[in-house]
Amino acid sequence: MMTNNLNIFYRAVLITIICFTSTKAIANSDDSITNENCNSTCQFSLIENYFELLNKVGKQGSDVNDIDNLLAVMHDDIKYIHVRFNADFNKNTWRSAFIRNLNRGFYTKSANEEIRILKSIAGHDHYAVEYSHGKKNEIGEWVLDDGQLVVFGFTDGKISLIKELW
Numbered sequence: 001m002m003t004n005n006l007n008i009f010y011r012a013v014l015i016t017i018i019c020f021t022s023t024k025a026i027a028n029s030d031d032s033i034t035n036e037n038c039n040s041t042c043q044f045s046l047i048e049n050y051f052e053l054l055n056k057v058g059k060q061g062s063d064v065n066d067i068d069n070l071l072a073v074m075h076d077d078i079k080y081i082h083v084r085f086n087a088d089f090n091k092n093t094w095r096s097a098f099i100r101n102l103n104r105g106f107y108t109k110s111a112n113e114e115i116r117i118l119k120s121i122a123g124h125d126h127y128a129v130e131y132s133h134g135k136k137n138e139i140g141e142w143v144l145d146d147g148q149l150v151v152f153g154f155t156d157g158k159i160s161l162i163k164e165l166w
Contacts, residue, residue: 037157053069054070128150
């Protein structure tokens with residue numbers, strides 16, 4: 001009888017431990033999902049930040065720190081694709097391409113040149129954005145070049161895909 005009571009006791013303890021562990025795991029997974037959520041407003045803010053940092057990289061006098069600041073806000077598994085130029089970069093290869101262009105003297109935009117978002121459409125964890133490079137004219141009005149299309153994807157509250165379609 002004593003052995004039977006011990007078995008019941010141990011089973012009860014084991015069931016309690018399993019239930020507690022499962023409840024804790026579920027609670028933790030809910031927290032991580034909440035912390036990783038980034039709704040369309042959050043995603044659009046990330047896109048605006050991306051273009052702001054990209055503007056800095058493109059300016060005359062930019063340096064490797066500007067490139068690293070841009071890439072620091074991207075997901076570690078960022079994928080940059082440019083369909084027209086057959087570019088398919090991860091974070092390291094994209095950094096190398098930026099540095100090559102910097103060393104070749106490609107980043108020469110003046111203070112009155114910038115990229116601006118023209119239109120956007122939110123989707124599930126993606127955003128389609130029409131944007132343009134442009135510059136301010138003599139009277140301070142921003143004049144755009146041709147519009148360009150890019151699709152952004154998001155993972156863990158960060159940009160994880162940039163697919164240029166121009």
